Amino acid sequence: MFLRFVIRKTAITIGKRNMSMEAKFEPLFKKIDELKPRFIDRLAKAIEIPAVSSDESLRPAVVKKAHYIADELKKLGFTDIQMKELGTQPPPVNDPNLQLPPVILSRYGTDANKKTILIYGHYDVQPAALEDGWDTDPFKLVIDEQKQLMRGRGVTDDSGPLKGWLNVVEAHRELGFDLPVNLVTCFEGMEESGSVGLDTLIAEEADKYFKDVDTVCISDNYWLGTKKPVLTYGLRGCNYYQVTIEGPGADLHSGIFGGAIAEPMVDLVQVLSSLVDSKGKILIDGVMDMVAPVTEKEKELYEKIDFSLDEMNAASGSETCLYKNKSDILMHRWRFPSLSIHGVEGAFSAQGAKTVIPAKVTGKFSIRTVPDMNSDKLDKLVIEHCQKAFSALGSPNKCKAELIHNGDYWISDPFNASFTAAAQATKTVYGVEPDFTREGGSIPITLTFEKELKTNCMLLPMGRGDDGAHSINEKLDLSNYFGGMKTMAAYLHYYAAAEGK
Numbered sequence: 001m002f003l004r005f006v007i008r009k010t011a012i013t014i015g016k017r018n019m020s021m022e023a024k025f026e027p028l029f030k031k032i033d034e035l036k037p038r039f040i041d042r043l044a045k046a047i048e049i050p051a052v053s054s055d056e057s058l059r060p061a062v063v064k065k066a067h068y069i070a071d072e073l074k075k076l077g078f079t080d081i082q083m084k085e086l087g088t089q090p091p092p093v094n095d096p097n098l099q100l101p102p103v104i105l106s107r108y109g110t111d112a113n114k115k116t117i118l119i120y121g122h123y124d125v126q127p128a129a130l131e132d133g134w135d136t137d138p139f140k141l142v143i144d145e146q147k148q149l150m151r152g153r154g155v156t157d158d159s160g161p162l163k164g165w166l167n168v169v170e171a172h173r174e175l176g177f178d179l180p181v182n183l184v185t186c187f188e189g190m191e192e193s194g195s196v197g198l199d200t201l202i203a204e205e206a207d208k209y210f211k212d213v214d215t216v217c218i219s220d221n222y223w224l225g226t227k228k229p230v231l232t233y234g235l236r237g238c239n240y241y242q243v244t245i246e247g248p249g250a251d252l253h254s255g256i257f258g259g260a261i262a263e264p265m266v267d268l269v270q271v272l273s274s275l276v277d278s279k280g281k282i283l284i285d286g287v288m289d290m291v292a293p294v295t296e297k298e299k300e301l302y303e304k305i306d307f308s309l310d311e312m313n314a315a316s317g318s319e320t321c322l323y324k325n326k327s328d329i330l331m332h333r334w335r336f337p338s339l340s341i342h343g344v345e346g347a348f349s350a351q352g353a354k355t356v357i358p359a360k361v362t363g364k365f366s367i368r369t370v371p372d373m374n375s376d377k378l379d380k381l382v383i384e385h386c387q388k389a390f391s392a393l394g395s396p397n398k399c400k401a402e403l404i405h406n407g408d409y410w411i412s413d414p415f416n417a418s419f420t421a422a423a424q425a426t427k428t429v430y431g432v433e434p435d436f437t438r439e440g441g442s443i444p445i446t447l448t449f450e451k452e453l454k455t456n457c458m459l460l461p462m463g464r465g466d467d468g469a470h471s472i473n474e475k476l477d478l479s480n481y482f483g484g485m486k487t488m489a490a491y492l493h494y495y496a497a498a499e500g501k
């Protein structure tokens, strides 16, 4: 039923020259390939800017990258470019005057007879350092000719996809082809730090800048595996917490004070270990009670997905998966919550042996949330749990648990016009029907777009499941960069031609 619909819809004509859609794809795809050096160079320049949103000292670099992108948009003919300021970053933050990076709004086309697609992307990146184990400088784009891939922080998350949209516009311009839709960009610089400030901006601009938006397309995720393209209709949310334990007035010599003083790090380790066990079971009372039960119908969906334990192991570079069968792996990645402990600020973490008692340590952990968890209730349960676990230690130190940022989970109907157009585009470029998947990661703003703009969001990934986003040696295969751009281009045309939104 779905397939028949796909085929019938492609036989229409569009554009100034009344060229059939399929006839346009050939020169478009050829042009995208021809512009390879330019498209790689555009991405290389972006990767060189260390736009790490979580590092306060790198905030000028995040802002610099925003201006680099805005300049590119201008050169490509985007109009009404606005750098929306979001004010100062709310606590917890070291510098109370730290300005949030701007959100880049711009338009390409304002034709009232065309549909309007809002494309969202983020130009900030996760932290990265050579010492973490990277083979090359993370802020230098390196091409591995043998493996036919590009390496660098942000290539797949999310600078590659963001540049992909700009490149698609450029390919149309070079050919003198009209874009079949109007585009509105919303490119932010705080996604990796919880999209702070963006909710308010979207609400404010819903009836202004975003007034005519028909749908939202987000390319900020990945295929599940390495071979089969996917379209994504669900994300987990993310509530990120910190727990700070402090006592001594300064870091102390463990030979002089050890044994006679209550150590913050010892307390923190115990509080953190009370959150989750080694099998991934969340130990905070009441959390699992909020999770929607698994239905029989839902179980069938996981069975149909193209994925295996081997692919999971290849992507993690290990055999440490907690589950052996496909459905269990997918359910634990997509539809059950997880609690991850990320790190400890203030603790000794360098090489060698330093005999210090840290005076103040902050443990960082997050919970990936799923239907039907209530975010406020979760915060209450987590904070009460930490306080209770700390009180049970009878320590004279002080403990404070708090939320750093949160973003909701999202789940959508994958059979609207936008998903259908993306499925057609995928089939045209890759020759296969995409799998429809959920993802365990989070894009906090997805639900906000749907609520505030009263429209649908569709997630169209560019990279693969083994790209190493957030990890060392992040990569994007050249075939995914170019295949991804062709899919984006074809998507714009199929969506323009589709009935409905």
Ligand SMILES: NCC(=O)N[C@@H](Cc1c[nH]cn1)C(=O)O
Pocket: 157, 158, 191, 192, 193, 194, 220, 221, 238, 240, 407, 440, 441, 442, 443, 444, 469
């Ligand atoms: N590509 C999406 C992504 O990486 N999202 C981040 C969002 C986030 C949430 N809290 C901090 N960052 C993710 O970790 O899923």
Ligand SMILES: [Zn+2]
Pocket: 122, 157, 158, 191, 220, 221
């Ligand atoms: Zn991302």
Ligand SMILES: [Zn+2]
Pocket: 126, 157, 192, 469, 470
């Ligand atoms: Zn990310």
